[in-house]
Amino acid sequence: xxxxxxxxxxxxxxxxxxxxxxxxxxxxxxxxxxxxxxxxxxxxxxxxxxxxxxxxxxxxxxxxxxxxxxxxxxxxxxxxxxxxxxxxxxxxxxxxxxxxxxxxxxxxxxxxxxxxxxxxxxxxxxxxxxxxxxxxxxxxxxxxxxxxxxxxxxxxxxxxxxxxxxxxxxxxxxxxxxxxxxxxxxxxxxxxxxxxxxxxxxxxxxxxxxxxxxxxxxxx
Numbered sequence: 001x002x003x004x005x006x007x008x009x010x011x012x013x014x015x016x017x018x019x020x021x022x023x024x025x026x027x028x029x030x031x032x033x034x035x036x037x038x039x040x041x042x043x044x045x046x047x048x049x050x051x052x053x054x055x056x057x058x059x060x061x062x063x064x065x066x067x068x069x070x071x072x073x074x075x076x077x078x079x080x081x082x083x084x085x086x087x088x089x090x091x092x093x094x095x096x097x098x099x100x101x102x103x104x105x106x107x108x109x110x111x112x113x114x115x116x117x118x119x120x121x122x123x124x125x126x127x128x129x130x131x132x133x134x135x136x137x138x139x140x141x142x143x144x145x146x147x148x149x150x151x152x153x154x155x156x157x158x159x160x161x162x163x164x165x166x167x168x169x170x171x172x173x174x175x176x177x178x179x180x181x182x183x184x185x186x187x188x189x190x191x192x193x194x195x196x197x198x199x200x201x202x203x204x205x206x207x208x209x210x211x212x213x214x215x216x217x218x219x220x
Contacts, residue, residue, distance in 0.1 A: 009047045066193065070206075087153060099140040106169070107169050110166060111155055111158040116148055121148050125139065140220070177196055
């Protein structure tokens with residue numbers, strides 16, 4: 001129980017210090033503070049001590065970034081997904097790697113957003129961070145011929161099922177991430193901190209190593 005906002009702020013500060021000493025992730029504190037303001041709107045701008053401690057912790061802690069996914073591991077995962085009959089996961093994985101897509105962008109792509117033939121292809125992004133920011137619809141050229149072959153097979157399956165206008169991934173985002181983590185566990189790399197964003201980072205890293213041009217990588 002608390003008697004005032006000042007009392008609440010002090011108790012939350014004590015809790016934050018406890019979480020820091022315990023070694024809890026910073027996101028735990030961020031989620032807690034955001035949750036307090038969401039469920040108790042009257043607390044906004046009235047917990048200065050708690051937010052100051054959070055800011056100090058954030059400056060001290062190195063961000064936990066998703067490690068870039070190596071190309072050979074990406075294709076190993078895609079091949080296993082094909083063996084399991086999961087063309088949706090396999091296609092999105094290599095598409096995201098080749099075109100540097102964020103996880104949300106991968107999950108939003110529909111079959112009709114793909115223009116593919118035997119030697120070239122384009123993916124139109126129905127929802128992208130950059131497109132929303134600049135009020136444009138972004139497109140990315142598909143470069144890897146192996147990706148084109150896999151997408152062509154997936155499109156045939158989607159067309160036969162009449163699923164051309166719904167997202168390629170028909171399950172939830174958490175199901176996609178769970179599938180990705182299952183792949184990491186199968187290949188015994190679950191200790192390397194690979195996450196969904198690792199696909200985008202891995203693709204960009206591979207492209208930079210191949211081209212040697214940072215400007216070209218940033219543009220793509």
